[in-house]
Amino acid sequence: SSSEETGTALESNRACCGTIHSASPLTDIGKIAIPDSILTKRGPLTDAEWEIMKSHAGLGAELLGGGDSPYLRMGAEIALCHHERWDGSGYPAGLKGDVIPISARIMNICDQYDALRSERPYKQALSHERAVEIITAGDGRTMPSHFDPDVLDAFKRCAERFRDIFETVVD
Numbered sequence: 377s378s379s380e381e382t383g384t385a386l387e388s389n390r391a392c393c394g395t396i397h398s399a400s401p402l403t404d405i406g407k408i409a410i411p412d413s414i415l416t417k418r419g420p421l422t423d424a425e426w427e428i429m430k431s432h433a434g435l436g437a438e439l440l441g442g443g444d445s446p447y448l449r450m451g452a453e454i455a456l457c458h459h460e461r462w463d464g465s466g467y468p469a470g471l472k473g474d475v476i477p478i479s480a481r482i483m484n485i486c487d488q489y490d491a492l493r494s495e496r497p498y499k500q501a502l503s504h505e506r507a508v509e510i511i512t513a514g515d516g517r518t519m520p521s522h523f524d525p526d527v528l529d530a531f532k533r534c535a536e537r538f539r540d541i542f543e544t545v546v547d
Contacts, residue, residue: 395450396479402451403458403483406436418497433459433468450479458483461522473524481524485511485531486538488518493542504539 414425436455440448457480464472492507510518
C-alpha cells in the first residue's frame with residue numbers, strides 16, 4: 377500500500393533521505409526571481425503579488441531542472457511541489473495525495489514548521505509548541521489535511537527533534 381511505501385521511505389530509505397537532506401536547501405531557490413518589494417513586504421500581499429510569489433515554485437524547478445545530478449533533480453522536484461497539499465488545495469498544480477512526490481510531502485511539513493517558527497516581515501516567530509499545535513490540530517489557515525497522514529504521523533513522533541534542529545541552526 378502507499379501507506380507502507382511512505383512508511384518505508386520515512387523510516388529506512390537512507391539513500392532517499394540523504395538526497396532529500398542535500399537537496400532541501402534548494403527548496404526556495406526560485407525566490408531569487410521574486411522582487412524584494414514582495415519578499416519583504418510587511419503587510420498582506422495583494423492578489424497580483426501573491427500570484428508572483430507563488431511563481432517561485434515553478435521558477436525554482438526551471439533553475440534546477442535538466443541536470444544529471446540526483447540532488448538537482450530532487451531539488452527541482454521539491455522546489456516545484458513543496459507547496460502542494462495532500463488534500464489538493466496547494467499550488468502550483470493542485471496535486472493531491474500520492475501524486476505529490478514523497479520528497480515534496482516531507483519538505484512541505486518541514487517548510488511549514490520553519491515558516492511558523494521563523495520571524496517574517498509580516499509576523500512574529502511562534503514557539504515550538506504553537507507550531508506543533510498548528511500543524512497537528514490546525515488554525516484555519518494550516519490544517520492537518522494539508523499533509524500526507526504518514527508524514528504527519530512521523531512529524532508527531534519526532535517533533536522534539538524538529539525543536540532541537542531548529543534551535544541549533546537559528547541565528
